[in-house]
Amino acid sequence: MSRPPAGCAKEIRTEAEGPVGLITLNRPSVLNALNHPLMEGLVGALEDFERAPSIGCIIITGNAKAFAAGADIKEMDHATTAEISRDPHLSRWDRVGKCAKPVIAAVSGFALGGGCELALACDMIVASETAVFGQPEINIGVMPGAGGTQRLTRILGKTRAMEMVLTGKRMTAREALAAGLVNRVVPVESYLEQAKKLAHEIAAQPPMAVRMAKEAVLKALDVDLDAGLALERRLFYSLFDTGDQKEGMRAFIEKREPKFTGK
Numbered sequence: 001m002s003r004p005p006a007g008c009a010k011e012i013r014t015e016a017e018g019p020v021g022l023i024t025l026n027r028p029s030v031l032n033a034l035n036h037p038l039m040e041g042l043v044g045a046l047e048d049f050e051r052a053p054s055i056g057c058i059i060i061t062g063n064a065k066a067f068a069a070g071a072d073i074k075e076m077d078h079a080t081t082a083e084i085s086r087d088p089h090l091s092r093w094d095r096v097g098k099c100a101k102p103v104i105a106a107v108s109g110f111a112l113g114g115g116c117e118l119a120l121a122c123d124m125i126v127a128s129e130t131a132v133f134g135q136p137e138i139n140i141g142v143m144p145g146a147g148g149t150q151r152l153t154r155i156l157g158k159t160r161a162m163e164m165v166l167t168g169k170r171m172t173a174r175e176a177l178a179a180g181l182v183n184r185v186v187p188v189e190s191y192l193e194q195a196k197k198l199a200h201e202i203a204a205q206p207p208m209a210v211r212m213a214k215e216a217v218l219k220a221l222d223v224d225l226d227a228g229l230a231l232e233r234r235l236f237y238s239l240f241d242t243g244d245q246k247e248g249m250r251a252f253i254e255k256r257e258p259k260f261t262g263k
């Protein structure tokens, strides 16, 4: 598996476990504060895994204490409006949200500010019991800038998102589960294993169908029902030209396990 851009390797670690690509944020001394080299490395690794035909699902994780405590405040405290608006940082969260392959955030400990936004840019979240989510930017004189106001509101609804964004109050893992922010909450000892289990399940599915199903689900957040249904139908029809559709349906009829090839 190729490495992130030169000079960035120490801020992240990457590893392929069969069809699952694992990206670990690696600035533990600052609770994985998301500085430029880290986010550059993250996007490089994500793009490598996205291109690799052998990879079917990607996990982004941190460590037990912190997924990420936000963008690196020490990198932006002196920035002017003109400087921050030219900053390429934001596009990196967008890139995660646009990954063609499914991305799971395995979150333990702090997922705050840009860290919470990074988890929200992923498709699913497996959380440990110690995970806490929050958008504390208001406490330091700003507001969420990498998707928090939009993605949180789509998941939580206006009132709960508003309270989190305006007070900076955190949400526990259990609250996040009740609110539909995370897929599951598991003991801290097993959150990464559980994320890997889910990733392997998804990676075993036919890749073209996974890709199109992901695209269709994401579209549901952006377009009206008719447009979403029209897209769904087009993608559904297009899968009938894949070998995996023939194999999947034949295997069902022949009462055997399918062997998907990604074709």
Ligand code: DAK
Pocket: 029, 030, 031, 033, 034, 069, 070, 071, 072, 073, 074, 084, 087, 088, 089, 090, 110, 112, 113, 114, 115, 136, 137, 140, 144, 145, 146
């Ligand atoms: N940035 C830099 N360093 C951080 C950090 C952060 N976000 N969070 C923690 N650290 C560092 C601390 O400075 C400390 O470093 P040393 O002092 O040891 O050198 C070390 O990590 C351990 O932190 P604490 O000593 O504070 O640990 P505690 O357990 O006492 O507290 C905490 C943990 C998570 C409650 C606390 O560290 C904290 O409140 N952290 C800041 C959380 C925060 O405000 N996050 C939001 C940051 S703003 C953009 C779009 C979006 C963004 C940026 C750009 N563009 C459109 C360009 C996003 C902005 C944000 O995320």
